[in-house]
Amino acid sequence: MHEGKLIVLTAPLTEMIDHAGYFIQMGMASMPVWMEFVFDRKYPKWREVKRFEDGSARLAPAGLRILERVAAENFGSDNVVVCYPDDLDRFIGPATRVVAVSTHNPLGVTFAAGVYTSLFGTSRQPINAFYAERMFEQIKRNPHRANFKLIVGGSGGWQVQHTGSAQRLGMDCLVDGRSESAETIALLRQAIAGEPLPLQVQVSHPQDGAALLYPHKPTTFGVVEMTTGCGRRCQFCMPDLHPQIAVPKQNIMAAVEANVRNGNNQISLATEDMFIWGQVRTETPFFFPNREALLGLYSDIVHTPGVEHHVLSHATMAPAVVDPELIRRLSELLLPKSPIHLPTLSSHPQKKALVPLIGLETGSVRMAKQVMPSKGIPFRIEDWPSVVLRGLEILNRNNWFPMLTLMVGNPGETDEHVMETLDLIYEMERRGLFGFLVPSVFTPLEGTRMEHDVGVTQTRQLTRLQWQLILKCWKMNMRPGLYSWWGPISFKLGGLAIWWAKLRKTNGPNFTWPMMMFASIIPEALMFRAGKLYPGRPLKLKSRAELIASIRPNYWKYLREDNGDPPYAADAVNQQEPAVGY
Numbered sequence: 001m002h003e004g005k006l007i008v009l010t011a012p013l014t015e016m017i018d019h020a021g022y023f024i025q026m027g028m029a030s031m032p033v034w035m036e037f038v039f040d041r042k043y044p045k046w047r048e049v050k051r052f053e054d055g056s057a058r059l060a061p062a063g064l065r066i067l068e069r070v071a072a073e074n075f076g077s078d079n080v081v082v083c084y085p086d087d088l089d090r091f092i093g094p095a096t097r098v099v100a101v102s103t104h105n106p107l108g109v110t111f112a113a114g115v116y117t118s119l120f121g122t123s124r125q126p127i128n129a130f131y132a133e134r135m136f137e138q139i140k141r142n143p144h145r146a147n148f149k150l151i152v153g154g155s156g157g158w159q160v161q162h163t164g165s166a167q168r169l170g171m172d173c174l175v176d177g178r179s180e181s182a183e184t185i186a187l188l189r190q191a192i193a194g195e196p197l198p199l200q201v202q203v204s205h206p207q208d209g210a211a212l213l214y215p216h217k218p219t220t221f222g223v224v225e226m227t228t229g230c231g232r233r234c235q236f237c238m239p240d241l242h243p244q245i246a247v248p249k250q251n252i253m254a255a256v257e258a259n260v261r262n263g264n265n266q267i268s269l270a271t272e273d274m275f276i277w278g279q280v281r282t283e284t285p286f287f288f289p290n291r292e293a294l295l296g297l298y299s300d301i302v303h304t305p306g307v308e309h310h311v312l313s314h315a316t317m318a319p320a321v322v323d324p325e326l327i328r329r330l331s332e333l334l335l336p337k338s339p340i341h342l343p344t345l346s347s348h349p350q351k352k353a354l355v356p357l358i359g360l361e362t363g364s365v366r367m368a369k370q371v372m373p374s375k376g377i378p379f380r381i382e383d384w385p386s387v388v389l390r391g392l393e394i395l396n397r398n399n400w401f402p403m404l405t406l407m408v409g410n411p412g413e414t415d416e417h418v419m420e421t422l423d424l425i426y427e428m429e430r431r432g433l434f435g436f437l438v439p440s441v442f443t444p445l446e447g448t449r450m451e452h453d454v455g456v457t458q459t460r461q462l463t464r465l466q467w468q469l470i471l472k473c474w475k476m477n478m479r480p481g482l483y484s485w486w487g488p489i490s491f492k493l494g495g496l497a498i499w500w501a502k503l504r505k506t507n508g509p510n511f512t513w514p515m516m517m518f519a520s521i522i523p524e525a526l527m528f529r530a531g532k533l534y535p536g537r538p539l540k541l542k543s544r545a546e547l548i549a550s551i552r553p554n555y556w557k558y559l560r561e562d563n564g565d566p567p568y569a570a571d572a573v574n575q576q577e578p579a580v581g582y
């Protein structure tokens with residue numbers, strides 16, 4: 001009989017795969033389990049994961065890789081393995097004392113997951129949650145279960161805490177915090193000694209870049225940590241509670257090398273805002289991007305032999321308005337290595353596009369003041385709609401078509417707030433701007449400044465305006481996919497059929513008219529005239545020059561002259577609106 005490894009590390013299968021890019025993981029996190037057949041059909045090989053010769057996982061989430069490094073450095077690399085859940089029985093044996101799981105969405109109770117699974121009917125468990133539960137069941141049933149402790153961490157740990165599921169899932173200890181922490185190492189030591197562990201523990205976060213470890217082995221999607229924290233202080237945000245730290249360039253490059261050395265040809269830098277790297281704890285405020293540092297970093301990454309694909313992760317909108325030249329030059333560097341093609345949108349010769357994830361959250365200035373007053377700095381939050389749409393103009397012009405997240409059902413949200421967000425969305429449509437709009441229902445995240453607030457909890461509670469916002473966003477997202485002759489027809493018929501069969505019962509009467517709009521059953525103009533839907537009010541936007549002129553004069557020295565629109569130009573604030581569209 002095999003002895004097993006002392007420390008076995010794993011994650012739900014759906015969080016370890018990177019077969020088809022980010023989209024499959026996002027889909028798995030939000031689609032209900034009965035829709036798994038869609039992924040099976042589109043990506044028939046998604047379960048075919050790669051292994052090293054010893055059977056360990058060739059790809060694993062970056063956080064798990066860092067835990068692997070910590071455990072190997074403290075307890076010996078021969079005693080540690082990272083494996084896929086299907087291989088757990090192969091590595092867990094009588095000698096195993098720790099099974100550690102990293103997970104970012106084990107129960108599907110956050111962001112898009114809740115609303116999209118309930119959109120599709122009564123079976124609300126997202127595919128991701130199904131695979132996570134299956135993995136926990138497998139660990140529970142292992143014949144050596146009495147000999148080891150099950151420790152769970154990762155960014156999804158709060159879901160377990162929030163739902164009180166730790167015992168049901170068989171966990172001995174739920175850790176909130178980083179692997180590098182001395183407390184995490186102490187926990188592993190306790191578990192190996194067979195000592196009891198606290199059911200829940202919070203461990204400290206490193207305070208500087210040198211203390212953040214980087215992985216020595218390949219990571220899912222080639223994820224390499226770039227920064228922690230953010231600094232814009234949105235009330236609902238969990239990552240912003242961590243210190244603002246930039247990982248040193250040599251460590252990022254070492255992690256890139258570790259990926260390509262092991263045959264992983266794609267890289268993605270993990271960050272809450274890519275634009276703060278190079279400007280953390282410098283004399284310049286972090287919201288004025290360090291152009292040279294960013295161009296140098298990305299250039300070195302995409303020119304590393306073996307890197308064939310590069311994908312952006314998170315960014316913010318204001319830096320695009322602050323430094324459009326940076327966006328232009330980043331596009332020159334990054335577009336050739338982007339695996340994303342948007343033929344109906346991109347002007348790139350190979351139709352390539354960049355799709356970072358950017359928080360739009362709300363078009364209502366009043367709501368923005370309440371929940372994210374610094375989201376647009378150095379611009380005033382009163383100018384948030386102008387910052388969003390001017391930023392999007394600059395991004396679209398350079399073939400960036402971001403995913404734009406929105407929050408629906410915030411605590412205290414009124415019809416007027418939703419109408420203001422709809423105004424911004426309709427303005428975006430009028431101006432021919434494009435971003436993938438991803439509305440989600442407000443989720444109070446543990447530990448954030450809004451953790452005790454309550455928003456909408458069931459789709460039946462959503463008002464007609466909130467449904468209009470959600471479905472208008474999705475209708476606009478479908479535009480690039482509906483250019484074939486058959487697209488609009490099948491879309492209408494399919495939408496009507498699903499509504500008739502299921503959704504009118506699941507989501508209640510407020511859903512009906514917005515659904516008619518979504519499926520284009522009745523022309524929108526007719527529904528506006530009949531008072532069934534809100535038509536949106538045109539927005540008067542500030543030009544970039546006006547926005548720049550509104551920045552506090554003590555910040556003017558950080559602006560780059562080659563972007564034009566100098567704030568001291570006498571006519572800046574009187575400038576006419578530039579032409580719309582891209």
Ligand code: SF4
Binds near residue numbers: 229232239240372
């Ligand atoms: S900008 Fe994004 S990452 Fe930064 S605090 Fe706001 S929500 Fe969090």
